[in-house]
Amino acid sequence: MKKLVEDKPYIVERIEKLEYDLNLLKKVNPYAAITYIRRSMGYDDYLSEYAAFRRIKVEELYDVISELQEGAREYATYEDWFHHIENYKEELKQQMDRNRQKDVDGVALSTFHAAKGLEYDIVYIIDANEGITPHRKAVLNEDMEEERRMFYVAMTRAKSKLCIYSVKERYNKELFPSRFVGELLLAETDLSEGARVRHKTYGIGTVMQIKNGKVTIRFDKAPLPKTLDLSFCIRNQIFQVLR
Secondary structure: OOOOOOOOHHHHHHHHHHHHHHHHHHOOOHHHHHHHHHHOOOHHHHHHHHHHHHOOOHHHHHHHHHHHHHHOOOOOOHHHHHHHHHHHHHHHHHHHHHHHOOOOOOOOOOOOHHHOOOOEEEEEEOOOEOEEOOEOOOOOHHHHHHHHHHHHHHHOOEEEEEEEOOOOEEOOEEOOEOHHHHHHHOOHHHOOOOOEEEEOOOEEEEEEEEEOOEEEEEEOOOOOOEEEEHHHHHHOOOEEEOO
16 A cells, blocks of 8 residues: 555555554554544544534433443453453344243333333333433533433432432543432431431531522531532532431
């Protein structure tokens, strides 16, 4: 290829850069390889351009490639990783065959939207984190209310037991529990002047005032009252009401 374009140095340079990249990828593990392809070879930039061209959200493409990257982390060689992928494909085929049979116990995986009208004995809601539910793109009030409504719909599908899980870290990024979880544990209506609360940092105190989205609390071990953002405290489960 280089001989064919030897009169065009810039093309020769690109071919040599590709050769360098491919030789480097031979020497690293799958996780490092994906990281290099994304950052040094410009794959994330390509995804951004592709998303703009197709008019889709680039974050969704990033989520897919990040999940692939994270899944490759524990494998030392490409052979191990490819072997795992083949085994996983075979497991999925077997699972689909079993699901075609009648009266087979199993786990149904569903999105919030697809859960409408369905009832389950036990429901597990996973990834109840800020940025996932509610989605990071839900910035308008009506969008947030729709996210909250769908979370409620998913909860009400449980007939006997509901389990809600959040994670502390995803794709090497720190995450926080969903504000909807905080709202389940403490609603603004649970608070009133004179209520006793326990703060994660300041300990036990008494609510003095609730006004304009702020709550003022006099803590037993603090010399002066503290005024806090009520929504932030609820969303992040900063304090709880003492019954």
